Amino acid sequence: MWTTFLVVLKMNLRSRSALFWLIVFPIVLATMFNGVFGQITEGYDIKPMSMAVVKDANWKRTAGAGAFVDALAGKEPSSDATTGAHEGTATGLDQQLIDITTVTSTAEARRRIADDAVQGYLNADGSGRLRMTLSSDTAGTATSSDGNVTVTIAALHGAIELYNRTDAITRETLEDHPTAAASARFWRSVGDAAGLTREVTLTNVKPDPIARYYYALLGMSCLMAMSYAVAAVTFAQANLSALGIRRTVAPLGRVRQLLAGFLASWLCAGTSLLIALAYIRYGCGVLLGGREPAAVLAVGVASFMSCALGTMIGAIPRLPHGVKIGLTSAISCVLSLFSGLYGSFAMELSDWITRHAPVLALVNPAQQVTNLFYDILYYDGYRPFAATCVNLLVMSAVFLAVGAILLRRQRYEHL
Structure with a gap:
């Protein structure tokens, strides 16, 4: 045998x-x-986008905006992060979404876009809501074939929308219940709700x-x-x-x-x-x-x-x-x-x-x-x-x- x-x-x-x-x-x-x-x-991985941050008067009046943007950039909260309506939202991201370029006005941000120095900019309006503006080239790329840009824009948009919703709910709650501002439990709940965007997997490894x-x-x-x-x-x-x-x-x-x-x-x-x-x-x-x-x-x-x-x-x-x-x-x-x-x-x-x-x-x-x-x-x-x-x-x-x-x-x- x-x-x-x-x-x-x-x-x-x-x-x-x-x-x-x-x-x-x-x-x-x-x-x-x-x-x-x-x-x-690799074409569907999140890669940071170059974004200008318009730090004008509206931005300075928006409590927590600086800490939020630093979180999007994967940094520790900046020195302008103040306690207040967004004390609980200054949580960091595991994934960097943007590279920050600081400007003082939207006109300067638009000039940076025209010079192809940045792909868009972030600014705050009079009510404290954050807004994202993209260049026409970036928007066109996102709707065509560049998967990296599409995924990054989707994640960035979701994070900003979550910030704005949390901002609105927090302001409304403080108007109805002013004493909540003194409650540490309230701010912790705001931070838990504003966990931003995190990557999770439902499988043994990343699909x-x-x-x-x-x-x-x-x-x-x-x-x-x-x-x-x-x-x-x-x-x-x-x-x-x-x-x-x-x-x-x-x-x-x-x-x-x-x-x-x-x-x-x-x-x-x-x-x-x-x-x-x-x-x-x-x-x-x-x-x-x-x-x-x-x-x-x-x-x-x-x-x-x-x-x-x-x-x-x-x-x-x-x-x-x-x-x-x-x-x-x-x-x-x-x-x-x-x-x-x-x-x-x-x-x-x-x-x-x-x-x-x-x-x-x-x-x-x-x-x-x-x-x-x-x-x-x-x-x-x-x-x-x-x-x-x-x-x-x-x-x-x-x-x-x-x-x-x-x-x-x-x-x-x-x-």
Whole structure:
């Protein structure tokens, strides 16, 4: 059995086509993904905008405006932050939204915009409300293709609106209840309500919209690894190869021969997927949420399922080896379409199937392998990951059972 294991292992390692499709192809395609999509995520990060702050008479009468703007700039509250209507709003931001340039009038701020020195300005009106004015170029960029500007403007607008609402509520409360100004609890409540803008996540790590393409690539690579098991089973069949004839008359039983071939194929498939996973993780920088050991376990489960499916296909009688290899390639390409590998349309199709026909997604091996890594990255716990592993192991049991039935029924009139 050990000799058969080594023979099948050497045969797999000498297969140039298998090495190309299972190692070279995933690396090349992952490199293409990294080149094409690598900058998309960065395009939606918040980057500070250059803004002029008009510190005129209205600004000086607006209590807390300076502290608020310093918070937007990621600084400690400035010296002009006074106690009063906005004592509780001088909370800092974890994310810097603006770079400050101080001016004394709106006319000067407009000149700075005309000279392209700033992208807009902030000022206070007579009622103490803050207003944001953007240059025409900045506004045009925000409505076109610059995701950074769009996200930053949205966050900045939300922070200013929150400040103005808090200002209005605070002033109204103090007019109705003047004694509230002496209450520390009141000012703490104002500060809690004016928490400004903070980044939160509902998933294990920050979502990466491009990661799904890499996961779908791993799903396709996993199915392509069926070729190892297909070859191991095909070359053990007497009617399909000379090697199969010799193995049939060998003293080693068929079960032990197939088990040795399966283990060798599983080792090759798992190693190939680990190489692709390592390149995606460390070469392309696609995170796994700090759960690399779980990803290694996922590779083991996925490659086991792939070899089980390859065993079933390899056990199909009378089909030559070349036809079976072509069948594995066709199955891999078709099922990868429904797991979202081929662009945004395929991703939308995969999402639609998951929502409206979940059974089809459940029986799609490529989708389930994709879900393995998706579960690792995004979910707080391991329960969804464990459920997907169980589903793949059930698939493996079914594939192996069908393969065993097909192999058991095969008889030869002569060798």
